[in-house]
Amino acid sequence: MTRMKYMVASLVVLSAFHRFNDEEFIIRSFHKHNGASRNLMASTLLKSDSYNPGRFCPHCGYADNMLCNERVQFLIQRYKKSETEAMQNEELLSRCKTPLIVHKVHAEEDEPSVILHAGPHKTGTTALQAFIYDLMFVNHTIFLQDNLRVPTYDELPGVFAKEGVGLNLPHCSINGFKRNGGNMNAGMCERMRKAFPLFVQDAYNKSQNLLIVAEDLDRAAIDFNRLRFYLQPYKKIKVAATYRRLHDWLPSWYNQIVDHYTIIYAKGEQNYPSFVEWIDKNYDDRLEAHAIKVSDRYRSCDFVESVHIINMHEVGKKSIEHFFCNHLQARSVCRVIREGAEPSKSNIGTNHEYERLAIKAKLGGKIPTDFSKPVQLTRAARYLKARVEEVNATLPRKCPNDALLEKIFQTEMEQERTFFPEWHESQGGEEGLRQSFDTAVEAKFCAFDVDKILDYGILNSIFKEFPEIFYSWR
Numbered sequence: 001m002t003r004m005k006y007m008v009a010s011l012v013v014l015s016a017f018h019r020f021n022d023e024e025f026i027i028r029s030f031h032k033h034n035g036a037s038r039n040l041m042a043s044t045l046l047k048s049d050s051y052n053p054g055r056f057c058p059h060c061g062y063a064d065n066m067l068c069n070e071r072v073q074f075l076i077q078r079y080k081k082s083e084t085e086a087m088q089n090e091e092l093l094s095r096c097k098t099p100l101i102v103h104k105v106h107a108e109e110d111e112p113s114v115i116l117h118a119g120p121h122k123t124g125t126t127a128l129q130a131f132i133y134d135l136m137f138v139n140h141t142i143f144l145q146d147n148l149r150v151p152t153y154d155e156l157p158g159v160f161a162k163e164g165v166g167l168n169l170p171h172c173s174i175n176g177f178k179r180n181g182g183n184m185n186a187g188m189c190e191r192m193r194k195a196f197p198l199f200v201q202d203a204y205n206k207s208q209n210l211l212i213v214a215e216d217l218d219r220a221a222i223d224f225n226r227l228r229f230y231l232q233p234y235k236k237i238k239v240a241a242t243y244r245r246l247h248d249w250l251p252s253w254y255n256q257i258v259d260h261y262t263i264i265y266a267k268g269e270q271n272y273p274s275f276v277e278w279i280d281k282n283y284d285d286r287l288e289a290h291a292i293k294v295s296d297r298y299r300s301c302d303f304v305e306s307v308h309i310i311n312m313h314e315v316g317k318k319s320i321e322h323f324f325c326n327h328l329q330a331r332s333v334c335r336v337i338r339e340g341a342e343p344s345k346s347n348i349g350t351n352h353e354y355e356r357l358a359i360k361a362k363l364g365g366k367i368p369t370d371f372s373k374p375v376q377l378t379r380a381a382r383y384l385k386a387r388v389e390e391v392n393a394t395l396p397r398k399c400p401n402d403a404l405l406e407k408i409f410q411t412e413m414e415q416e417r418t419f420f421p422e423w424h425e426s427q428g429g430e431e432g433l434r435q436s437f438d439t440a441v442e443a444k445f446c447a448f449d450v451d452k453i454l455d456y457g458i459l460n461s462i463f464k465e466f467p468e469i470f471y472s473w474r
Helices: 068-079 083-087 092-096 125-136 160-173 190-205 224-230 248-258 262-266 275-287 292-297 312-327 331-338 354-365 374-390 402-419 423-427 431-444 452-457
Strands: 059-064 113-117 209-213 236-243 304-311
Touching: 059 068, 059 092, 068 083, 068 224, 083 275, 125 160, 125 209, 125 312, 160 190, 160 209, 160 224, 160 236, 190 224, 190 374, 236 292, 236 312, 248 262, 248 275, 248 402, 248 431, 262 354, 262 374, 275 402, 275 431, 312 331, 354 374, 354 452, 402 423, 402 431, 423 431
Parallel strands: 113 209, 113 236, 236 304
Antiparallel strands: none
């Protein structure tokens, strides 16, 4: 089937269940009770706004390209008004009233749920997303059989389509939109602000469970008040995130990021950082997008009923089957999975060290190959790797400093002892984690010392063999 391509996929799936499944080892909430996992009740650290009809609506659209709260800030800055004076502007008040939402009233035990799966990135969400929309394309009622509602592009419109539909929600919820790293501005979210509330209201009135799985819900810049506004009138908001060990997750993140900028690096427009350079500069920022930190942010929201963490290492390659069959207990979808339905794509990262070495050699005048086309770089990297292995060359490498490595290890150990204590011990405890960590450092953390390789001429004989154009290379 034809598919549009977008930067980072998101997942949109729906909950068939009013609660999460309490499975030993696999799903853990933030508190344990009598040795079993249980729901985490929302804290009140971040109090969400009340959206009574007729009150000022900060998240409504003042104009196609401006929200009401942005208009307030404009009046304050442009005309030097106080916030109180700006809020008294007649045109602002006429355009920015919270609308009345007419909805069905459910008994507490019958309240449908919204499940937000917040990724994060590099935890298998692309495969899950592809599976869902592939299945919808074949059978658009399959999820409804499990009382699941999946938003289509028309119901959650934006710059992301097909299996990426879910991304439109977080990107329209980012504080500052594009100014804060989003892919959409207020104007680009205008259609979403009109269509999505109607979709949510319709699903709620039909007592349908709604889950939006979008890896960009891991963004630290999410405006939770705006997100809550979009999810009205649902009262039960549940969040899920997938845990992946930092020593696997960080290299995977790096590989995806540099893959997006390969041609820019090849042109010399930006420096191609090694993993060692990248992690030294970005570790603290990247940690904010890790499952534990993401879960902490949602746990701090008073509108979130519960937060669950799924252990990616425990569910393994059966993550999609686990999600639908065990976690959501969606019988119809589970049946087609066990009958052989699979996703059409995944987002498995690859090591780019030989590409980085080839680019640095090209920019240093060592090889003549033209890398303006990605296929040429791919072929050159494969050729270089094969020749290095053929001559059995030992290339010098650099590794992250010991202090940073120990910091990462201690963070991992604390996370697993807190959220997956039984599983952690079943994997050998601290000793088992240390072995896994050291293996990952050796295989994924250490990078070629490209400067030394080029300055010492270690591969000069191989570089001289490079053609200007690779017509093919296995």
